[in-house]
Amino acid sequence: MSVDVFAPAHRIAAQVRSGEVGAEVMARAFLDRIGRIDGKINAFTDVTAARALAQAAAIDRARAAGEPLGPLAGVPFAAKNLFDIEGLPTRAGSKINRERTPAWRDAVLIERLTAAGAVLIGGLNMGEYAYDFTGENVHDGPCRNPHDLSRMAGGSSSGSGAATAAGMAPISLGSDTNGSIRVPSSLCGVFGLKPTYGRLPRTRSFPFCDSLDHLGPFARDVTDLALAYDLLQGPDPHDPACAQRPVEPVSAQLTKGASGLRIAVAGGYFATDGLPEAAAAVGAVAQALGATRTVALDGAEIARAAAFLVTNAESAALHLGRLQLRADDFDPDTRDRFLAGAMLPAAWYIQAQRARRWFHDQMMRTFEEVDLIIAPATPCPAPPIGQKVLEIRGQTLPLRPSLGLFTQPISCIGLPVAAVPVAGGGLPIGVQLIAAPWREDICLRAARALQEMTICSAEPPKGI
Structure with missing residues (x-):
């Protein structure tokens, strides 16, 4: 049976659990696709083929023995290369880090x-040390x-964003400091979730x-995004910022849709x-969800300025030793x-x-009156x-920071956001669905409703 690389992850897992498609067959299909098209896209920096095939074979053996399989059984996924992957140095998109001892x-x-x-099928390309909105890595080449x-x-x-959009990984993991999940979700036309800070x-x-x-x-389907999020939840004592909150699954709540939510457009x-393009996307989402009002979100520009300063100061402190010893090994813009x-x-x-x-206090007062805010991504x-x-609006602005124009104020105060791709026939563009802290369920309910109405969808790229 041929493998549909654009099938939702939950459907892939169902095929593996039922025995319709073996996990090893599934893994080989995605590894083959990576081998055929990633030379054009440059999404992967490492392909963990041996690990993937060994794990897939173990899943097939477990199924043959009648053992229960997990909710993502056999689903390939990949991770931004700032995540530790056993046996690989954690690059974080840099030249310097690839000399580190393997994780x-x-x-x-x-x-x-x-x-x-x-x-897991591999590690993914990224901007150097995550300080980038373009994906143009000077060490590994542009994605x-x-x-x-x-x-x-x-x-x-x-x-x-690129691996998930291109059908090379049904689910992928990323990071978002000032917009680094939402910007590639928007430009590549996939769904992404930036959870509440500390979640x-x-x-x-x-x-x-x-x-x-x-x-x-990241995912191509809202059900997959919610399922992955549910499985990722839970505190860990080694991250002091991770809140000691109970796991709050959202997958079962998706069927509620956006009914009953008080929805506003950010003005x-x-x-x-x-x-x-941004106006058309926001307008389509607002109309579909029945947004009845506009909220000004006064102070967003100040919040973005604060995000710039906090990012500069904290990241510089982290990298000061590297700057002193190896300044020439940085991307000059990052350095x-x-x-x-x-x-x-x-x-x-x-x-x-x-x-x-x-x-933050301003926004909490806004969330006393609305449940969900729609904004451009x-x-x-x-x-x-x-x-x-x-x-932008008659001004010539530097591109690299300006792609985060609408994402930075929201990151600054750690709100949960689902980035949703708006179907339109041309290049993708995304919209942010923003809720109060710890209300990822609201973001994902609205995203699911938009997907069901076909307002938002991850369309397969043409010609890849």
Whole structure:
């Protein structure tokens, strides 16, 4: 039987559990696809074929013996290369890190998916040290958008978005500090989830900015996204930021849809005037969900400024030793931003943290009146690789930071967001579905409703 590489992960797992398709057959099909097309896309930096085939064979043996299989039995997945993968150095997209001793153990989130039967097939390309929105890695080469190979995949989780969009990994893991799940989700046309800050443990992943770093999944289907999220949940004592909250499964709640939710469109700073693709996407989602009002979200611009300062200061402190010893081994753009952060006055950092708290309090008052907020994910679809500026609302702005124009204010205060791809026939573009802390269920219910209405879908790339 032929394998449909674009089938939802939950359907793949059902095929493996029933014996319709063996786990090893499934793994070989995806490894073959990686071998045939990844030379064009450059999503993978490491392919763990031997590990994948060994695990798949073990799943097949367990099924033959009548043993129960996990909810993701035989489903291939891949992880951004800042996650520890046993036996591989944790690159974090850098030149320097690839000289590290290979990881002795997988990251916690990889362990959790593996325990559920998912089969790891590799590590994924990313922006250096996650400080990037483009996916143009100077050490490993740019990750290309499967929908148009001349265009960016978005970053910093570029390989995660591209591999999932191209049918090379039904589920992938990424990280989001200022938008690094939501930007590639938008540009590559897949679903992504940035959970509440502190919801998922970051144990054995390489950090970027501790007070802003989140980890989360990508998928081509909302049911898969929710299932992966449920399996990833749970505290871990080795990540002090990971809240000691009970696991709150959301998969069973998806059937509630968006019925009864108070839904608003983000205005003010998030207005899409002069951004035709973003405006059309937000408008389609708002109409489908019956959004009845607009909220200004005053202070978003201040929150974005605070995110810049916090990111600069905390990441520079992390990398100071590397900067002192091996400055020439950094991407020059990344290095210069780290150096700038190392020189920030402490008072600026303190004021940025105050601004974060102020904006958080503003948003909590907004969530007393609404349950879900719709906002653009990126100001435009994927730009060409190598482009350096964006024209936004009559201004010429540097492209690299501006792709995070709409994601950074939300990261700054750790809100849960589902990024959803809007079907339109051209290049993909995404929309953010934003809820109050710990209400990932609301984001995913609305995403599922949009998928069922075919307003949002992960369309297979043409010609790949």
